Amino acid sequence: MIFDYDTLRIIWWAFLGLLIIGFAITGGYDLGVGVLLPFLGKTDEERRVILNAVGPTWEGNQVWFVMAGGALFAAWPTVYAVSFSSMYFALLLTLFALFLRPLGFDYRSKMPDQKWRGNWDKALFVGGFVPALVFGIAFGNLLKGIPFQFESDMRIVYFGNLLGLLNPFALLAGLISMSMFIMHGAVYLQIKTVASVARRARKTAIAFTLVTIILFALAGWWITFLDGYHITSAISSNLASNPLAKFVKRGPGLWLDNYGHIPQLWAIPATAFISALCTMIMSRLNRPGSAFIFSCVTIASIILTAGGSLFPFIIPSSISLSSSLTIWDSSSSLVTLNLMFWVTVIFLPLIMIYTSWVFRVFRGKVTVEHIRKNSHKLY
Secondary structure, eight states: OOSOHHHHHHHHHHHHHHHHHHHHHHHHHHHHHHHHHHHHOOSHHHHHHHHHHHTTTHHHHHHHHHHHHHHHHHHOHHHHHHHHHHTHHHHHHHHHHHHHHHHHHHHGGGSOOHHHHHHHHHHHHHHHHHHHHHHHHHHHHHHHOBOEEEOTTOOEEEOOOHHHHOOHHHHHHHHHHHHHHHHHHHHHHHHHOOHHHHHHHHHHHHHHHHHHHHHHHHHHHHHTTSEEEEEOSOOOTTSOOOTTSSOEEEEETGGGHHHHHOGGGGHHHHHHHHHHHHHHHHHHTTOHHHHHHHHHHHHHHHHHHHHHHHTTEEEOBSSOGGGOEETTTSOOOHHHHHHHHHHHHHHHHHHHHHHHHHHHHTOSOOOHHHHHHTTTTOO
16 A cells, blocks of 8 residues: 555545535536526526536536535545535435426426426526535534544434524525625536626626635634634554544634634735725636636635635534544545545546536537527437
8 A cells, every 4th residue: 555544534524625616617607507597697598508518517417416425435434424424405406406407407498488497597596505504514514523422332313403504604604605696606607608698697707706705705704703613632643533632622713723723814805805805806807717617716715715714624613622533533444545646646536537528518609599499409
């Protein structure tokens, strides 16, 4: 084996973050487009333009989501078990909302009836709105702490409910997630559309980039008062996973500990603000290609900011501090991590190459004239 247990755990934490960022960047823009569909498309033809802007790529973008779930299950089985136990109803709601997307894309244009198409437009809106909101709420609850604990036989006991997940800080994180996906989707529509749809997308991109900046700054201020977590006992980073073999303390502002110990980490949230401002500027100058790159950097930086605060925690427990899950005590075995490492090294570049190839093939703009000419072939 090339890497020891300690190193592999860090590598897999980085892999998980990369997959989450990959989904947020690729799947984020089509979720944002789904939310914007009823508002930017004033006519049926304009809405078909919007749908066909993401039609060739949205299915492939879900690969990142599936890969993230698979990586979580294989590399962090305890984290997978706790997250799906504690957020079961929220994740189930997200899954049902995602079911509406393939149905909406495939069946919307099967009938010319405006009521039929209008209902599918609403379904696609829900399919974009709910996941975008829930993903942010999930991140917010990780920073708040999840009310779970391990019994002596390592049985997981969860003491929360769906309403408990909808706390003010988590809802703020949900709004950040939604606003940055809408920003991303609007910038993407600037690239793929022309005329009135592109002009509306440009104004929307500028507005929601500003909203993202304000909400992200508000979350940064809030985090200074929010209870954070810190490991107070020695860390056994090369031993078998045992979530109860540590002591943890909780206190206001502790989520900023990593930034205090490693000042260079402040470059990550700073990059988020700078790239968001650049997104606004590039959108305003009608340079959507550059705006899209800066939008990708903004999303990645916001996610990395949360990851930098949480490290080494993955799921903190709000009622049993020692039950909190970290990268050192909730991973699979050394053999499993090593095997999955080589699987990822082989297949992750293939997914990235495929994604890049699809974007290159379908890089042209979608117009109303194109919809009229190829109506029978398109969404």
